[in-house]
Amino acid sequence: xxxxxxLSTRLLCRKLEFHSPVCTQVASLMRLEHxxxxxxxxxxxxxxxxxxxxxPKLPTDQRPQKMMKDLALMRGPELIHNKLQxxxxxxxxxxxxxxxxxxxxxxxxxxxxxxxxxxxxxIWRIDQPWQAxxxxxxGKRMGGGKGSIDRYEFPVxxxxxxxxxxxxxxxxxVRKFMEQAAHxxxxxxxxxxxxMLMKEKEEEERIKRENMNPFTFEYCAKRxxxxxxxxxxxxxxxWHNKYR
Numbered sequence: 001x002x003x004x005x006x007l008s009t010r011l012l013c014r015k016l017e018f019h020s021p022v023c024t025q026v027a028s029l030m031r032l033e034h035x036x037x038x039x040x041x042x043x044x045x046x047x048x049x050x051x052x053x054x055x056p057k058l059p060t061d062q063r064p065q066k067m068m069k070d071l072a073l074m075r076g077p078e079l080i081h082n083k084l085q086x087x088x089x090x091x092x093x094x095x096x097x098x099x100x101x102x103x104x105x106x107x108x109x110x111x112x113x114x115x116x117x118x119x120x121x122x123i124w125r126i127d128q129p130w131q132a133x134x135x136x137x138x139g140k141r142m143g144g145g146k147g148s149i150d151r152y153e154f155p156v157x158x159x160x161x162x163x164x165x166x167x168x169x170x171x172x173x174v175r176k177f178m179e180q181a182a183h184x185x186x187x188x189x190x191x192x193x194x195x196m197l198m199k200e201k202e203e204e205e206r207i208k209r210e211n212m213n214p215f216t217f218e219y220c221a222k223r224x225x226x227x228x229x230x231x232x233x234x235x236x237x238x239w240h241n242k243y244r
Contacts, residue, residue, distance in 0.1 A: 038168040044086070047121035049108045049163065052128035054101045055152060066146055067132045073155035074098065075235065076243050081125050082159040084194050087166025089174055090125070096244075097187030098153040101129050107163070107181045114177040120167035129154045158243055162189065217241045 058064060074096030084090050104126075111122045135150035136142075156162070162185070165174050171193055182189040218240045221232060235244065 036170065041166060041168060043121055043167065044123060047117045047167075048115055049111050049122050049124055051108070052101065052104055054129075056128060056130055064132060064149055066134055066149060070131070070155075073131070074157060076157060076239060078157040078160040081161050083197065084161060084164055084192070085125075086123050087121070087164035089166065089171060089178065089191065089193050090164040091162040091178060091182045091185075091189055092192045093156050093158055093160045093162060093185070094188040094190055096155075096157050097185075098131070098133075098155050099126065099129065099186070100151060100153055103184065103186060104129070104154075106184050110177055110181045110184075111163070111165070114174075115165070116167075120165065120169055120174070122163055122165045124163050125161040126154055126156070126163075131155055156187065 055064075078093075082092075115122050129152035131153050132149045133151050133153055134147040136147035163181075165178060175191060178191045182191055217236075221228065221237060221240070
């Protein structure tokens with residue numbers, strides 16, 4: 001029995017030797033991409049995200065002020081903080097909303113675990129939560145004035161840059177954990193780069209320049225096609241159905 005096993009293994013080895021491929025090393029010219037240049041990168045003094053207080057600091061003789069909802073703070077496009085200024089990558093809001101302190105801390109925790117301070121940095125593009133949100137206690141009757149302050153939030157408009165990430169890194173290295181941070185935000189957000197924002201702006205200008213169809217949303221709304229003014233709001237005339 002043992003001799004048969006040895007014979008079968010010998011035959012198998014001979015077959016493998018007969019059919020084994022022969023590899024020959026050849027020197028060739030490889031087309032490799034040039035490594036990116038990081039001479040323009042400037043690192044800030046503190047390379048990780050700043051901690052925000054849960055409650056804004058007020059003078060001792062000042063009472064915290066109750067505020068209205070003020071939904072206009074979340075409507076329309078962001079006109080100031082809509083571009084990347086300090087780094088090459090960032091998280092941009094697609095919709096409007098409010099950020100709570102716990103959600104800001106969740107994003108900061110993801111960045112804290114994944115940012116390598118030797119070659120990366122991250123910076124906030126938002127301030128600490130400042131808008132007071134009131135709430136009545138559970139089981140209380142309606143009426144009796146405005147409720148007490150429950151928490152503070154930060155209002156965000158569409159196209160607002162939430163944070164930026166930069167350093168001597170490529171986009172593929174930071175994309176995964178930045179998408180994870182964008183996913184836990186209470187509104188739709190996306191990961192963007194400087195090149196991506198420039199291409200989108202150029203494409204928008206090209207479409208506007210080469211468009212031959214006169215029946216745009218602005219054109220139809222001003223002339224009340226099919227009586228559409230009944231269904232439109234003042235914001236549709238201002239932003240032409242791009243923002244709510």
